[in-house]
Amino acid sequence: MNRILTLLALSCAPALASPINEQIDLPDGNEVLIENTCGEITVAGLERDGVVVRGELGDDAELNVSRSGKRVSVRVKGDGEGFFSGWSEDACATLRVEVPVHTELSIEAVSAEIEIGGVHSEISVEVVSGDIWIGEGPSSVDIESVSSDVTLKGVTRELEVELVSGDVTVENAHGRVDFTSVSGDLNLSGAGLSRVQAESVSGDIRIVGGLESGARLDLTCHSGDVDMVLPKGTSGAFEVQSFSGGIDLMGVKPKSREYGPGASLNHAIGEGSAEISITTFSGNVEIKEQ
Amino acid sequence: MNDKQLDDLINGLADEVAPERDLWPDIEARLAQPAASMPAHRPAPGRWWGQLALAAAVLVSVAAGAWWSQTPVEAPAAVALADLSDDAIADAADTGWRGELQTADDTLAAALDERRGTMEPELLLIIEQNLTIIDDAMADIDAAMDAAPDDPTLRAALIDAWRQRIGLMERARALTDS
Numbered sequence: 445m446n447r448i449l450t451l452l453a454l455s456c457a458p459a460l461a462s463p464i465n466e467q468i469d470l471p472d473g474n475e476v477l478i479e480n481t482c483g484e485i486t487v488a489g490l491e492r493d494g495v496v497v498r499g500e501l502g503d504d505a506e507l508n509v510s511r512s513g514k515r516v517s518v519r520v521k522g523d524g525e526g527f528f529s530g531w532s533e534d535a536c537a538t539l540r541v542e543v544p545v546h547t548e549l550s551i552e553a554v555s556a557e558i559e560i561g562g563v564h565s566e567i568s569v570e571v572v573s574g575d576i577w578i579g580e581g582p583s584s585v586d587i588e589s590v591s592s593d594v595t596l597k598g599v600t601r602e603l604e605v606e607l608v609s610g611d612v613t614v615e616n617a618h619g620r621v622d623f624t625s626v627s628g629d630l631n632l633s634g635a636g637l638s639r640v641q642a643e644s645v646s647g648d649i650r651i652v653g654g655l656e657s658g659a660r661l662d663l664t665c666h667s668g669d670v671d672m673v674l675p676k677g678t679s680g681a682f683e684v685q686s687f688s689g690g691i692d693l694m695g696v697k698p699k700s701r702e703y704g705p706g707a708s709l710n711h712a713i714g715e716g717s718a719e720i721s722i723t724t725f726s727g728n729v730e731i732k733e734q
Numbered sequence: 735m736n737d738k739q740l741d742d743l744i745n746g747l748a749d750e751v752a753p754e755r756d757l758w759p760d761i762e763a764r765l766a767q768p769a770a771s772m773p774a775h776r777p778a779p780g781r782w783w784g785q786l787a788l789a790a791a792v793l794v795s796v797a798a799g800a801w802w803s804q805t806p807v808e809a810p811a812a813v814a815l816a817d818l819s820d821d822a823i824a825d826a827a828d829t830g831w832r833g834e835l836q837t838a839d840d841t842l843a844a845a846l847d848e849r850r851g852t853m854e855p856e857l858l859l860i861i862e863q864n865l866t867i868i869d870d871a872m873a874d875i876d877a878a879m880d881a882a883p884d885d886p887t888l889r890a891a892l893i894d895a896w897r898q899r900i901g902l903m904e905r906a907r908a909l910t911d912s
Contacts, residue, residue, distance in 0.1 A: 572857060572909065590905065591860045608864050608902060626864040626898060645898060646867050664894060666871040685887060687878055701885075725874060725891055 464539070466497040466509045468516055472544035473565075475515040481505075481522045482555045483536035489545040489562035489581070496542040504534035545581075580616065605630075617653070629668070637661070644668050648727070655680060659718040665727040672720075672731045679714030682731065686724040693731045849910055861906050868899045 470476070471493050478485055483502075495516045497509055508519045522535025543549065543563065550568045551558060558569060561579035568586045569576055578585060580598035587594060587605045594605060598616035605612050607625040614621070617634030623642040630642050634653040640661040642649045649663050652673040659680075663670050669689075674680070684691050684698070685708035691698040698707035713733075722729050850858065875892045882888060 573860075590857060590909075608905070609860055624898075624901075626902065627867050643894065643898075645864075645871050645895070664891075666874070666891070666895070687885075687888065687891075723887060723891070725871070725878070 461503045462501040464497055464499045464501055464507055464537075466507070468495050468497075468509055468511055469493065470495050470511065470516045470544065470547075473546045474544070475548045475550070476518065476541070476543050477515060477550045477552070478518045478539065478541060479552045480520040480537050480539055480556055481535050481553065482533075483520075484538045484557045485541070485551055485553060485559070486539065487541045487543060487549060487551070487558075487560045487563060489547060489560075489564060490542050491545055493544055494542075495544075498540045499538040502532075502534040502536045504532060505537050507537065575610075611647075623649075654678065655718045655720075657717045659720075661718070661720040661722075663720075663722045664724070666725045667727050668724070669727045670722050670724060670729045672722075674731070674733050676733045677714065678718070678733065679716060680718035680720050681712040681716035682709065682720045682722070684709045684711075684720075684722045684729050684731075686727065686729055688726045689724045690728045692729065694733060853910065857909075861902060865899065865902060868895055868902065871895050872899070 476495060478487070484499075495509075495518070497507070497518055501507055501520065502522070504522055506521050508517070508521070510517050510519075518539065518541060520537040520539065522532070545562060546565045547563060548566045549560065549563050551560075551570070553571045553574065555572060556574045558571065558574060559577045560567060560569075560582075562581060564581040564583065566584045566586075567578060567582045570588045571592060572589065573591045574589075575593045575595075576587060576589070577595045578597065578599075581600075582598075583600050584602040585596060585599050585604070587607075589606075589610065590608045592607060592610045594607070594610065594612040594614075596603065596612075596614045596617075599614070599618065601619040603614065603617060603620070604622040605624070606622075607628045609625070609627045611629045611631070612623060612625070613631045615633050617632055618636045618638075620639040621632060621634075621637065621642070623630045623632075623640075623644075625644045625647050627646045628644060629647045630644065630649045630651075632640070632642075632649075632651045632653070636656050637651075637653055638656040638659050640651065640659075640663070642651075642662070643664045645666045646668055647665070648668040648671070649665055650671040650673075651661075651663075654675045655661070655678060657679065682693055684693060685701060686706040687701070688706045691707045691709050693709055693711055694713070696709060696711050698709035700706075701708045722731075872892065872895045875888055875895060879885065879888050879892070
């Protein structure tokens with residue numbers, strides 16, 4: 445949160461022309477939609493009602509702030525840009541937006557750096573490129589991007605990330621996690637993970653954390669490695685197979701697969717209450733306790 | 735069609751859903767072909783799909799659903815294949831799927847090549863690089879299936895790779911349409 449407040453105070457846009465200072469009424473617990481083609485978007489959740497929009501607009505950008513029922517829309521529209529076909533810097537904007545802390549937040553952008561802190565509700569981000577940083581607090585986060593590095597400091601209930609490339613680092617995760625990427629890595633740490641579904645073609649998947657009783661994990665990589673570090677006393681039934689990669693599950697020796705040169709291993713620790721399925725083609729699998 | 739919709743479609747087909755188009759006459763015809771003449775998946779690196787990706791997704795879904803479940807889809811034409819083994823039907827579905835997709839691939843590549851000049855170069859590069867990663871993975875799996883054609887894990891991996899490829903194509907299509 446301090447990071448976001450600092451950014452709100454210090455953030456400045458590169459050679460953007462028009463300053464923004466707009467305010468609109470909105471009680472806590474409602475929705476805010478922010479659309480910005482390019483530039484920066486910084487959002488802070490504050491313990492007060494109303495939405496404040498500050499920042500700078502490029503010469504060819506227009507800002508529209510409006511409210512319809514429970515939703516406030518903050519839209520920056522550039523002149524003539526296409527979603528994928530490029531844009532001029534003059535169509536960009538730096539937005540510093542303050543929202544009530546329990547606002548349901550949606551952000552849509554093409555190429556923008558995005559930072560969100562202090563928002564304790566649902567967050568949805570759809571962007572083509574630009575890194576994303578989200579602080580602790582949201583109950584659920586849904587991110588869709590072509591190319592973004594993503595850092596999340598905590599999510600209490602549900603996380604869904606769909607990327608083409610870019611690495612994802614998640615701390616203090618709880619509940620459900622869905623991750624899909626072609627070449628990006630997932631570094632996930634947390635406690636009380638109940639459902640993790642992670643898939644990458646060439647990226648690695650690393651999970652450090654505790655599982656809920658009855659948790660279900662499905663991890664799939666093609667050439668990426670899978671590493672899990674679980675707390676001592678974890679109860680789980682593992683079903684691990686790799687076509688040509690190695691398997692190291694707490695020193696238990698895998699057996700040769702019926703097909704191909706690789707190995708497979710079905711092994712339970714504790715009562716085996718969690719179900720963990722890991723499949724790779726050539727990536728290595730390592731699971732250990734600490 | 736997003737990944738979730740594709741997943742839902744595949745899962746639904748795996749349970750038992752008739753395909754939108756009857757694939758079985760084509761499959762039946764291909765059963766007579768020698769295996770060596772059957773086309774394998776060999777997408778050209780960096781090729782683009784576009785407007786017809788949705789149609790391709792449906793094709794993949796139909797074929798993959800039948801393949802995944804290892805049982806014939808209960809379409810009327812499938813009744814004629816009732817005496818064939820599951821493996822023979824799965825192989826036939828596989829063959830039909832690949833052939834249909836290769837045709838779609840050629841068409842879509844041409845359509846998307848026309849749009850390349852309108853796309854933002856850095857993002858185009860990212861998408862092409864990642865398509866190449868997927869294609870390389872599919873080539874790995876294809877090669878492995880030559881050695882272990884009955885490995886169900888490889889089949890599932892290939893379907894996953896197709897899902898990734900189509901998902902990426904769909905995303906590119908959505909971006910170019912925006």
